[in-house]
Amino acid sequence: DSGVTQTPKHLITATGQRVTLRCSPRSGDLSVYWYQQSLDQGLQFLIQYYNGEERAKGNILERFSAQQFPDLHSELNLSSLELGDSALYFCASSVGWGLYNEQFFGPGTRLTVL
């Protein structure tokens, strides 16, 4: 158990809908990263927050947004969902930001868009 929690574990929804994925980092970790894992694209970095501030952005669609709250939990909002958004979404956390900080991954949220 990495200490990173993600809810829900599974999410099934329809095209055009909006969902919110939630992540609680390990105690003491200030950085949160979101990654998308799909069969065709592999594991792709979406966005990173550090202590409430956006730190880096990857290939995140405009339909997707995220935020990190004062208690350091983070939410990833996915709107106008398309079939291609079906994937595993992972949250990871680390103590600081920067390349030598080990990232601890949560168990993921499996999103299925029908």
Added chain:
Amino acid sequence: QQQVKQSPQSLIVQKGGISIINCAYENTAFDYFPWYQQFPGKGPALLIAIRPDVSEKKEGRFTISFNKSAKQFSLHIMDSQPGDSATYFCAASLGGSGNTGKLIFGQGTTLQVKP
């Protein structure tokens, strides 16, 4: 240029054998190269990592070999065990002004160790 290419896509090894997974990159600004192990239904977990100023790092049965001039690095699993059956991802992280800690992953290698 921000890609990491990983091979093979899948690998079958007999118990006790050596598993070798290779990765290559183009961007010389990458400054940190971790390997992650992922079991079905779980998130990736850090296995071992190396910095480019080191040519080899060993932790137990796991060794990373790093060739900076060739821009290649590889994971060797010695005495492979059925419990090592998992998907392995190489990754890279930018240093310098691009340093945020975000990881760029290879496509993954599914390893099956046969008893």
